[in-house]
Amino acid sequence: MGPWLDSITAWLSANPSWLGAAVFLVSFVECLAIAGIIVPGTVLLFAIAALAGSGILPLGEALLLGFLGGLLGDFVSYFLGRRFHQNIRRLPGLRQHPEWIAGAETYFQRYGIASLLVGRFIGPLRPMLPMVAGMFDMPLVRFAAVSVVAAAGWSVAYILPGWATGAAIRLPLPEGFWPEAAVVGAGLAVLLxxxxxxxxxxxxxxTWLIALTCLILLIGVFLGWPYLAHLDQGVMTLVQEHRSEAAENFVVLVTGLGDFKTQFCAAALLLIVLVITRQWRHAVFACSTTLGSAIINQCMKHTFARARPEVLAEPLSSYSMPSGHASASFALFMTLAVLAGRGQPVRLRLTWLVLGVIPAASICVSRVYLGVHWPTDVLAGMLLAFFACATSLAFVENKQPLPALPLRVWWLLLPVIFAVLVGFAAHSLTHGLIRYEY
Structure with missing residues (x-):
């Protein structure tokens, strides 16, 4: 694939006006039934996104084009399934490889709507599940709603890393940036x-091993953050360079999802629903994760007393490390992801965790974008939440595994938490009540 990839990127470098179309087209093919399995779109998409990040295409445009391309691939696949139903098996490619559609069918029949969210991040299933949803006559409105959410998360997860890599290579970053980034990357790779x-x-x-690894990395960040100054400055420079008025309101809305009042109400409602439905062990796990993260966060803030970045016109006087937004959002979304994965295969449990990381990581990026936290602040907040979540789960599952939540609980839980998160964030944005200091 090397020469072919090099020729494509070389041509796009010489014809940058086509780069946006390339992001859209590759995203479309990557999510299109059958083609998404045959074409190595993930590698190609990373290379094109890196090229876009070299100064050719703004991040917002790259994410939007990736989202629209992936969404179009979903809908074309869905309508193929609705049009041909079981006759779809006669299409070229599926006749020779019936296992492609068989695996997606099994997955869809077992997990339903959740399969479209989780399967989006599992390579062989991603292009086939929308087609299978059409084959089984999933209502269009329901499919569209799930597909929009899944495509948005997929666009961030698959395009942002490549774009950030291209932007980091282009910028004149501090001399020690890459060695420090390599150390942090190696630590996260060990955890993964x-x-x-x-x-x-x-x-x-x-679970105990994961908790111990998180604790060691967390201690390493707290003791080593003075030696990661080049990494902090480099990432801050990278993010601040791409600030724009067009993105400001969206970023403020995202950061509002991690605001203290928003996270407190969401966590409280999560506990109330679990208690009302008598899911006692699940409630203990959720309470110890969210409350434990909050308590440890405040203790560490005052212990290390790190000053915030001086990006805002009026720098905040409160302490910076670890980020409260990061620890609270990761604690909440990791709790939901762990509960969603109970009673399911390991591969699916890990995918739920990836889905939980996406909104929490978006909140973390918004903190750096707004200039109220250093990158190592949000890294510490993330590791703190991971440690609290793994430790809480290990205690709760000490004698027996945590069972899966009944479906009726999820139908009550998800709409309530979604409404709280979006409602509080939108209200804070509208009335200018975002509290940067959390």
Whole structure:
């Protein structure tokens, strides 16, 4: 694939006006039934996104084009399924590889709507599930609603890393940026490897091992943040360079999702629903994760007393590390992701965790974008929430695994939390009540 990829990127470098069309087209093909399995779109999309980040295409445009391309791929696949139903198996490619559609059918029949959200991040399933949803006559309105949410998360997860890589290579970053970034990246890679390997191998001590790894990395960040100054300055420069008035309101809305009042009400409603439905062990896990993260966060803020960045016209006087928005949002979304994955295969549990990371990470990026936290602040907040979540889960599952939540609880829980998050964030944006200091 090397020469072919090089020729495409070379042509796009010489013809940058076509780069936006390339992001849209590759995203479309990556999410299109059958074609998404055959074409190595993930690698190609990363390369094109990196090229876009080199100064050719703004991040907002790249994310929007990726979102629209992926969404179009979903809808074309869906209508193919609705049009041909079971005759779809006669199409070229599926006749020779019936397992492509068989796996997606099994997955869809088992998990329903959730399969469209989670399967979006599982390569072989991503292009096939919308077509299977059409084959089984899923209502268009329901499919469209789920597909919009899934495509938005997919666009961020698949385009942002490549775009950020291209932008980082282009900018004159501090000399020590890349070595420090490599150290942080290696630490996160170790955490990811420990989580995946211990979970896949079903080790009885897997959750404790993950908690211990998070604790070691968290201590490392707290002791080592003075030595990560080049990383902080470099990432801050990268993010601040792309500030724009057009994106300001959206970023403020995102950061409002992590505001203290918003997160407190969402966590409180989560606990109330779990208690009302008598899910006692789930309630203990959720309470210990969210409350534990908040208590530890405030203790650490005053222990290390780190000053905030001087980006705002009037810099905030409160302490910076760890970010309260980061720890609260990761604690809430990781709690929901863990509860969603109970009673499901390891692969699906890990995918739910990835889905939980996306909104929490978006809130973290908004904090750096607004200049109220250093990158290592949000990194510490994330690791703190991971540690609290893993420790709480290990205690709750000490004697027996946590069972899956009944579906009736989810139908009550999700609309309530979604309404609270969006309602408070929108109200804060409208009335200018965003509290940057959390």
């Amino acid at each position: 490897g420990v989580a995946i390997q211990s979970s896949v191998r079903a080790k009885p001590y897997a």
